Each structure stands twice: as C-alpha cells, then as structure tokens.
Amino acid sequence: MKILPLHPDDTECTHAVRPSGKPRGPNAGCADRRNYAVVCSACGPVGEPHGLHVLAQPEQTKHRASHKAALTPASHCPHLPAGTIKVLAASSLRGPMLTTVFDQFAYRTTYITAQLTTLGIPLTAPAPPPADLNLADSWASSYDVPLDRTSLAWCTAVRMLADHHHTGIDRQVVAADALLRELGARGLAQLHSDLHRGVPIDYRFTRCPYCSGIGEDPTQPTCGELGCPPWHEFDGHEHLCPVCHGDDHQPQWFAEQHMAELEELLADAIEENEERVSLPYRIRRLLRRRTVRT
Structure with a gap:
C-alpha cells in the first residue's frame, strides 16, 4: 500500500519538489505536485486524494487495518471472551483519530x-x-x-x-x-x-x-x-x-536518487582509472603475460 504524489492531471509525480509542492529545478519537467492518493495493491485507489502527504497517512493506516481485521477474525481466538478483541484493539490506539x-x-x-x-x-x-525564596519548591x-x-x-x-x-x-x-x-x-x-x-x-x-x-x-x-x-x-x-x-x-525518493548518483560516480571513477593507465604500462603487462604463457 503506497501514497503516490499526483500532478494536477492526476498522473503520478516522480520529480523532486520543494515543501510547497513546486518543482525544485526550472527544467524538471514537473507541472506541480498537487495531491497525494492512497493506492492499495489489492483494491486500487482508496478514497479521495489529499492535499498533504501527512493527511493521506490516516487513510492508509485505516485501510491497512481493515485488511488485517479481515485476515484475523474473532473466531480465530476462541480462548478469548467475546468483545475482548475489540477492547484490545481500542487500547492499542495512541490517542484519537487525527x-x-x-x-x-x-x-x-x-x-x-x-x-x-x-x-x-x-x-x-x-x-x-521573590526575596524570601522557598528552597523547598522544586x-x-x-x-x-x-x-x-x-x-x-x-x-x-x-x-x-x-x-x-x-x-x-x-x-x-x-x-x-x-x-x-x-x-x-x-x-x-x-x-x-x-x-x-x-x-x-x-x-x-x-x-x-x-x-x-x-x-x-x-x-x-x-x-x-x-x-x-x-x-x-x-x-x-x-x-x-x-x-x-x-x-x-521523502526517504524513498531521495534514496533512489542517491543510489543513481553513486552508480554514476562509480562508473566515472572506473572510466577515469582506465584512462590513467599509460600505453607503455599496458604494453609491458601484455608482453609479461605472453612470456609467462610461452
């Protein structure tokens, strides 16, 4: 289950944006990041798109909990009294629904x-x-x-x-x-x-x-x-x-971006290292290999 950022035309946005939703670069090719939609791999889009990422999280949590409840019915726990599962579920909630x-x-x-x-x-x-400070007052x-x-x-x-x-x-x-x-x-x-x-x-x-x-x-x-x-x-x-x-x-997006940058740096380093190897050194290495084989 994911929260997907959407463009104004409801297409998925994979560009880097500022906290306001505007593109970070003028040539990013991003129209604007307008909404966030909760998409379930089994049910598809869930509810209406939300204006902020944090506003979509309660909908994501609620829908994920509905799948868990469907997989674990009360009949699977016969050793618990009736209504106990509901009490345990309610007690596990941290505060009201935000x-x-x-x-x-x-x-x-x-x-x-x-x-x-x-x-x-x-x-x-x-x-x-005050002048007569009470030292007993912690x-x-x-x-x-x-x-x-x-x-x-x-x-x-x-x-x-x-x-x-x-x-x-x-x-x-x-x-x-x-x-x-x-x-x-x-x-x-x-x-x-x-x-x-x-x-x-x-x-x-x-x-x-x-x-x-x-x-x-x-x-x-x-x-x-x-x-x-x-x-x-x-x-x-x-x-x-x-x-x-x-x-x-956006840890997932930045992690993918960092991995792509590291792969480019590694490829450039390998290419630069190969270019630094001089022609005489490569000739000597080639002749040494032929001598050993002979």
Whole structure:
C-alpha cells in the first residue's frame, strides 16, 4: 500500500519538489505536485486524494487495518471472551483519530498539558523568585524570562527527552526549560542531534519532530510576528520550519536518487582509472603475460 504524489492531471509525480509542492529545478519537467492518493495493491485507489502527504497517512493506516481485521477474525481466538478483541484493539490506539496534521499538533500540546496539570506542575515557568525564596519548591526558577510550557516547541522538547531517557515528563521539565530559554524552537534540532550522539540529522530521511515533515512552521506565524520584509507580505512566501528548514521528507525518493548518483560516480571513477593507465604500462603487462604463457 503506497501514497503516490499526483500532478494536477492526476498522473503520478516522480520529480523532486520543494515543501510547497513546486518543482525544485526550472527544467524538471514537473507541472506541480498537487495531491497525494492512497493506492492499495489489492483494491486500487482508496478514497479521495489529499492535499498533504501527512493527511493521506490516516487513510492508509485505516485501510491497512481493515485488511488485517479481515485476515484475523474473532473466531480465530476462541480462548478469548467475546468483545475482548475489540477492547484490545481500542487500547492499542495512541490517542484519537487525527484527520489533519494540525490536529496532531493540537493533540501533542493537549496531551502534555494534561500531564502537567495532573502532576501539579505550573503551565508557565515561574517568574523571578521573590526575596524570601522557598528552597523547598522544586519548580522555583531564577530566570527573569517567563516560559510557556504549553507551547508546541516546549511540548515537543519534553516529549523527546522523556521518550529517549524512558522517564516521565516530570523528570525532564527543567531540561526542556533550559533548552527553550537558551535556543528557542531551533534548539530542537540540536537536541535531536545530541540524542543521537551528535550525529547530524538529515531530515530528508528522518521525519522532523517539530513539524512532522511538512517543512513549514507548524505554529503558522504571520510576517509581522517574524519580522519579514514588507514586500513579502503579499507574495505568499513560506515560513519554513526552524528545525528542519523546509527539508522535504521523502526517504524513498531521495534514496533512489542517491543510489543513481553513486552508480554514476562509480562508473566515472572506473572510466577515469582506465584512462590513467599509460600505453607503455599496458604494453609491458601484455608482453609479461605472453612470456609467462610461452
């Protein structure tokens, strides 16, 4: 089961494009990447095309689950009580069904905020400490800049830390505060690299933890908030993600492209090596072979 990118005329697109769907090169020969369609090898096209790749993923997951359910009916598990399979299937779902990528961002912040409220952790980093600082308050802060712990960047940071260290988010609150105060949302890229032992992350092959691969700033800031030049207000320019900087997450396409480039480099190296072999060296090697045979 695949998610195929489509041109405006509903033909498959195999060209390299920017996060906006526009061709990367002027001579790419691509009309534009407009929609994404879920295509099943057994059933053909599934549902209607979607405007974004991430919007087609729920349809792909739902259709794949329907095939699994057809292959594994409840009668195959006679040792389980009636209705248990439905309960197990429902308990395996991670959160509600997300129809759009922005629902995913809202669910992420809502989930973390609910945990903070349950644990009794303030949703805003405390202001400057008073003169009679209570040292028993483990959430007290000496920073004079308030920090919103319900922002998407902070929720992403604390979730990345908790998942990597296999701890609750209450153990990573201070680390997330320090990261966001020092570097802001762009610090998520540094954190992502640090969690993988300092290896640089190529977001063409790894999904961005902040924007989930759409390439644009998920908070949808305005030009006034970012301080863009006035002439950019009406030209429809994109506000790229501060973490992945708009890298297009298409690992399969880029892997095929890299393999083709490596094959070309290998062929050029072999050809260049053959050209470097001088004529006298080839004559001596040929005469040596004839002498040995004689």
